[in-house]
Amino acid sequence: MKTPKRPYHHGNLRDAVIELALKSLETHGSQNLSLRELSRDLEVSHSAFRRHFADKQALLNALAIHGFEQYGDVLARAIADRDADFDSRLVKVVRSMVRFAGTHPVLLELMFASKNHPDAPPELLEASERALYSGPQLIAEGQKAGRVIPGDPIRLALAPFAAVHGLIALSQNGALLGAPLDRLARETVEQIIMGLRPRD
Amino acid sequence: MKTPKRPYHHGNLRDAVIELALKSLETHGSQNLSLRELSRDLEVSHSAFRRHFADKQALLNALAIHGFEQYGDVLARAIADRDADFDSRLVKVVRSMVRFAGTHPVLLELMFASKNHPDAPPELLEASERALYSGPQLIAEGQKAGRVIPGDPIRLALAPFAAVHGLIALSQNGALLGAPLDRLARETVEQIIMGLRPRD
DNA sequence: CATCTATGTATCCATTGACAACATTGTGTC
DNA sequence: GACACAATGTTGTCAATGGATACATAGATG
Structure with missing residues (x-):
């Protein structure tokens, strides 16, 4: 039966x-x-x-949108935690990005690949922009605290956030140059904040 | 006939x-x-x-290897040009990275996707490492010129190079935040060199 | 010249995504 | 409650694909 x-x-x-x-x-x-x-x-x-x-690509787009929504939530929650100083909050955000990449490596790859598809629907592009626009708020608060130089927070957020994404792309199984990505990302963002030009 | x-x-x-x-x-x-x-x-x-x-994946791997070889050549040539100061040379390298991404967007995506494949063959991983290991040489020369802080050039190269890769990933059709990626990448790398922490 | 190797061809198979026609159920209206 | 329509599923078909195998052709070697 x-x-x-x-x-x-x-x-x-x-x-x-x-x-x-x-x-x-x-x-x-x-x-x-x-x-x-x-x-x-x-x-x-x-x-x-x-x-x-409508077709397989539509499913892939829905997965990417879902991913951007999750990623945006993760970033927003990390940024909303204001109980520490700017540097600690930045570290927390960086760690949450690396953690997301570690638990969703294939989805993250699909997210970026989908948004670069020539026929990417507007709702996918919007979801990606919303998710990737979280950093400026934190930078603006860092500026208020005197911990970040003056300037457009949107533009200034690019350096640390793009660097973390770049490190994620360059990494292999959660590591890069023999170091855990989590630690490497924190150190790199700290270097970006402090700069590579000597301070006489 | x-x-x-x-x-x-x-x-x-x-x-x-x-x-x-x-x-x-x-x-x-x-x-x-x-x-x-x-x-x-x-x-x-x-x-x-x-x-x-052996199969389709083997062809994809061969394409990725070819891509890393080309990319490595592009970077090596940009770095080998020593007729200018450190900052100008860095700009030249950044532009060559962005140009490669602009002319080979899908290949670049395949390159990174392939190296993260669980069955990525060693020759692919080696090719990717060779291509992505170009920056330290330039950083070491910047250190000699007093334009970069002391430290491990391999680690220090990560910030600018990872940031450019991250910007490439975040960009859309060669632009980001309404600005051409070429200009944005140069400005971001300059910010990374100078740092986001105010210099009292 | 025979043998082996390299490299191509022909055929078959299972699986896939897409599409069209049909079937079943849920909803809204009268 | 009946009816019409919409939403959502099923069945069947098709063309294309990647992979595998057996066979065919040519190049290299002793």
């Missing part, structure tokens, strides 16, 4: 596909993400997902 | 596949790279390439 089957309507297929796809990404890599396999695992037909996603 | 066909032996199929695949990457994107289409364009059977590449 067949096991009792799910009712005809899944009820929450879109979210289920996204959740399972996120898992599959980190387990099997983005190149092995298969709509048919996801459908089998969710016990729906191979075309069911098409009611929720 | 059929047009005279190529001799049975292509003679240089491996290099031809790599060259055409590099073009296809930037034209159609990495997701649309198709071995069969490459074979058709090169007028060989779809299995011919398998004498040169």
Whole structure:
């Protein structure tokens, strides 16, 4: 006797596909993400997902949007913690970025690849901009505390934040130059704050 | 009458596949790279390439290695130009990085994605390390000129080089925050050199 | 010249993403 | 409650793909 089957309507297929796809990404890599396999695992037909996603690229875009939202939340929470001085808060933000990269390496790669796709939908570009616009607020508060030079906080935030992203890209399995990325990122951001030009 | 066909032996199929695949990457994107289409364009059977590449991933790895070699050459040439002071030389290196990213966006993405693949072969990891190890030499010369603080040049090179890579990743169609990436990268690296901490 | 190696061709297979037609259920209105 | 429509699923088909295998052709070597 067949096991009792799910009712005809899944009820929450879109979210289920996204959740399972996120898992599959980190387990099997983005190149092995298969709509048919996801459908089998969710016990729906191979075309069911098409009611929720126009095509495979639409699913990938939804995953990237989800990733940017999560990333933005992580950054916003780290920045919202104001119980320490500017330098400590910056360290906390850097660590949260590195941690996200460590737990979602394939998703992060997909996030950046998707936003650079020629047909990237506006909601993906908007989600990426929202997520990547968190740094200026912290820099502005650092300026108020006299810990950061005057200037456009948006532009000034680029150096440390871009550097951390660059370190993430350059790293290998959470390490770079034989050092844990977490420590290396903190040290590099500290160097960026202090500068490489000697202070006579 | 059929047009005279190529001799049975292509003679240089491996290099031809790599060259055409590099073009296809930037034209159609990495997701649309198709071995069969490459074979058709090169007028060989779809299995011919398998004498040169174990599988599709092996071809992707070869493309990434080629990319790192090109990138390393570009950086080495920019660094070897010693006819200017340290700051100008750094600017030149930054511009060459941004230019490479602008002319090879998909290849650059593949390069980083490939090296982070769990089965990345050692020759790919070595090629990536060689390419990404160019900065310390310039930093050491900057230190000799008194333009860079004392310290490990390998570590000190990370801040500017990682930042440029991060800016490349964050950018969209050669621009970021409404500014050309070329200019933004130069300004950001200058900020990194001078530091974000006020100099009393 | 025979043998081995390198490199190509032809055929087959399983899997995939996309598409179209159809089926089932949920919702809203009268 | 009946009906119409919308939402969401199923079934089947197609073309294309990457991979594998057996075979074919040519180059190199002794």
